[in-house]
Amino acid sequence: MTLKNRRILWAYLFLLIPLTFFIVVRTGPTLFAFDISLRNYNPMAADKPYNDFANFARLFKDLADPDHVTRKAFENTFKYVLIGMPLQLSIGLLFAMLLNTIRRLRTLYRVIYFIPFVTSAVAVAWVWRSLYMPDFGLFNLILELFGVPSQRFLLDPAQSLPSVTAVVVWQGLGYVIIIFLAGLQGIPETFYEAARVDGANRWKIFTKVTLPLLNPTLVYLLVLQTIAFLRMFAEVVNLSRQGDGGPVNSTTTVVLRVFRESFGSSLNMGYGAAITVMLFVIIMTISLVQMRLTQRQVEY
Amino acid sequence: MKSTKLTFLGLASALILAACTGGAAAPTAAPVAPAATTAAAKPTEPAKPAPAAGETITIEYWQYNFQVRIDAMNDLIKQFEAANPGIKVVHNSEIPNADFQTKIAAAAAAGAGPDVVTLFNGWVPAWVDAGYVIPLPEKDFPPAEIEKNFTSLVQGTKFQGKYWAIPTAVRSLALFWNKDMFKAAGLDPEKPPATLDEFVDYAKKLTKTEGGKITQQGFAVEMNGQAHQWFREVLTRQFGETPFSADNKTINYGSAKACEAFTWLTKFETDYKTGSNDLFDGATTAFTNGKLAMHIDGSFRLGALNSAKGLNFGVAVLPTRNDIKSNFGSFWTHGITKKAAADPKKLEASIKFLKFITTPAAGTLWVKYTGELPAQLSAAADPALAADPKLGAFAKQMPYSIATFFVDEAKQRQALIDAFDAVRLNKVDPCKALADAAKKDQALYDDFWAKHK
Structure with missing residues (x-):
């Protein structure tokens, strides 16, 4: 055996460990979920028979019913993505660019922005719940100072989804800023100098130099944050009064539905798994499309 | 004739057992002693003699986490074990109410879990559907006696013509x-x-x-x-x-x-x-x-x-x-699982335990800890309960309480x-x-x- 071959063999051997871990912890359960979605799966029952796609039939029926909570969950989840993701990326980019220009106390700012991200979603949610409180919450006390009538925020079906989105955007901001900052610092100063010599204004520099060169970072964050919003769960559970995605299902999400169906009183894991498979397909499709659409421009 | 002999044998051994343990059971505040005597007097009591000395049957009992219920059950278990030296009851009460069914399901998937389990009355049909609990053996829990001795709320858990669970206490x-x-x-x-x-x-x-x-x-x-x-x-x-x-x-x-x-x-x-x-x-x-x-x-x-x-x-x-x-009446009720039924010795111990925790005396003990009223009418009729300034209102309403079929x-x-x-x-x-x-x-x-x- 040549030295090269031996090296390759060793590489494979080392790769085997994470690979095994991945198959056991990630791929295996995913395939298992596919199997569950095809069964009448009550975990308490000994018999878990296949049921001719009945879970998916029910899922499509529920999705067709505009009043059904599962339909509502999918609608809400898309709203979270459509409102939250652009908001988080634009604010994150803005802050990153500001941080990139300052020299003094940069680390301190970075730490401050990053702290929410490493804080548990549950703790964050409970703090925000008290900030949002209708009578004695901080936000309403501030509004009151300006003569604005008290708002119900999380308790009002019309305001609850934006209120939850705000928490999630705020919490994830630190991560987005750090990644953008790394991207920004990877852009060589010479490009900016060249642009300035050519007489480009700030906006031109941003659109023609910064954005294109930041594209790989942008794609990465776009995909990752979209997936994060599609998988929202803990924030909603802890921000809604009964952990039920209320009031009147106005904040419920797909993953919360999966949890409620699979582990709630009905123990209908088959249906829960069918929703999971649906979400899997959606995430997969969105990710592929996003990567295709945005990655092309990298070739500059 | 053989059966009479066996019955006699069983009776005798039960009496000896009762005599041996009588001293231990007596000093406890709540008298659960009557349970032992009724059980022993029953002619249908398994004729097999109690397990030989040294052999201990361990059964698992699970309920959700609620402090007063845990205290009450610990007291009952202590008395039960004193009265039944061959049986050890492991009490699992760590699971919060909201996770209870999930954990039970997870345990079932792993072939583990309780032998005797406490479930909400509204869950009975679902648990029966899942095949998780077995029907209460009719010779140990005759339906006619359940209907005569227990509050009518219990009849709400009769499902497919059978009783699958029986409570210690009920609420309104x-x-x-x-x-x-x-x-x-x-x-x-x-x-x-x-x-x-x-x-x-x-x-x-x-x-x-x-x-x-x-x-x-x-x-x-x-x-x-x-x-x-x-x-x-x-x-x-x-x-x-x-x-x-x-x-x-x-x-x-x-x-x-x-x-x-x-x-x-x-x-x-x-x-x-x-x-x-x-x-x-x-x-x-x-x-x-x-x-x-x-x-x-x-x-x-x-x-x-x-x-x-x-x-x-x-x-x-x-x-x-x-x-x-x-x-509106509701209650947490106890059933015997399929897991217990798979082992005749565990089943026998589980039946004994279930009987013990559903006696009128157990109900009287239970109300003192939890404020839930005894499910057995004879214990619920205690004039002290009706006269109690706080419990009285619940006791008065019990006769016309209805358990919803969820x-x-x-x-x-x-x-x-x-x-x-x-x-x-x-x-x-x-x-x-x-x-x-x-x-x-x-x-x-x-x-x-x-x-x-």
Whole structure:
């Protein structure tokens, strides 16, 4: 055996460990979920028979019913993505660019922005719940100072989804800023100098130099944050009064539905798994499309 | 003749056992000794002699995490083990209520879990469907005796013509009122409202506002608490509707009469503005902290309220309308699992344990710890219970309490929470919101009965 071959063999051997871990912890359960979605799966029952796609039939029926909570969950989840993701990326980019220009106390700012991200979603949610409180919450006390009538925020079906989105955007901001900052610092100063010599204004520099060169970072964050919003769960559970995605299902999400169906009183894991498979397909499709659409421009 | 001999043998060994352990069992505060004698006297008692010395059968008992219940069960287990030296009971009470079914399911998947398990009465059909619990052996738990000796609530868990579980104690709802607030509002602190009209009147009088904000609530509807039960089994009947058809197949609470009851309930928030579950961290907390004057809750709340500092409260029967009395009864009941049934020795021990924890004496012990009333009529009839200023109201209402036949308790609760929220938050017409909820529930029942033709 040549030295090269031996090296390759060793590489494979080392790769085997994470690979095994991945198959056991990630791929295996995913395939298992596919199997569950095809069964009448009550975990308490000994018999878990296949049921001719009945879970998916029910899922499509529920999705067709505009009043059904599962339909509502999918609608809400898309709203979270459509409102939250652009908001988080634009604010994150803005802050990153500001941080990139300052020299003094940069680390301190970075730490401050990053702290929410490493804080548990549950703790964050409970703090925000008290900030949002209708009578004695901080936000309403501030509004009151300006003569604005008290708002119900999380308790009002019309305001609850934006209120939850705000928490999630705020919490994830630190991560987005750090990644953008790394991207920004990877852009060589010479490009900016060249642009300035050519007489480009700030906006031109941003659109023609910064954005294109930041594209790989942008794609990465776009995909990752979209997936994060599609998988929202803990924030909603802890921000809604009964952990039920209320009031009147106005904040419920797909993953919360999966949890409620699979582990709630009905123990209908088959249906829960069918929703999971649906979400899997959606995430997969969105990710592929996003990567295709945005990655092309990298070739500059 | 052989069977007589065996019976005699069994009797003798049981008596010896009882004699040996009598001394140990006697000093405990709650006398569970009668249980041992009834068990021994029963001719159907397994004729097999008790396991030989040294051989110990271990069975697992699981219930959800609720401190007073844990204490009560620990006491019962201690007495049971003293009376049955060959049996050891492992008590698992670590699982929170909300996760209980999930953990049971996870344990079942791993081939582990309890031999004797405590489940909510509304879960019985689902657990039977899953094949998780076995029917109570009729020779040990004759249905006729269950129906004679236990509160009629238990009959609500008869499913497919069989009993699958049996409780130690049962609960009902009552009106809790804050006597100090009554006095401050110029009401007689010893006279809670007796009718629904008086109830509305009092709620308004007991509400205080400052600058448009409610600072003291007269009454707040806690739909996620007990209000949905109160609505379903009590208010609908008081407004002239029966919530379910006699065969539990049809839901009637979407009707016009039921809507009158529902509208009556929603008005506290939409019209009278006497309080809201959104305020003061929910109605139960508000009542505990002296921010709410009247509250509808179950007997299980007594323990927490009794220990609330400075709370001077009374407990009364639910207000009536047109002299119609009704109440919602519920209970945690105990069953034997399929896992226990797989091993004859464990099954035998499980049956013994289940019998022990469902005797009248066990019920008497239980009420002292938890405030839940004994499920056996002979123990529930104790005049001391009816005379108790707090427990009395629950005891009085027990004879006419009804246990709802739930197909999916959590979903049915959610449907009414959503309906109530739709009215108060989205200004949906109460009748439409209620009809939607009833429709959702009917779909659950249709699915259920389609599986159980």
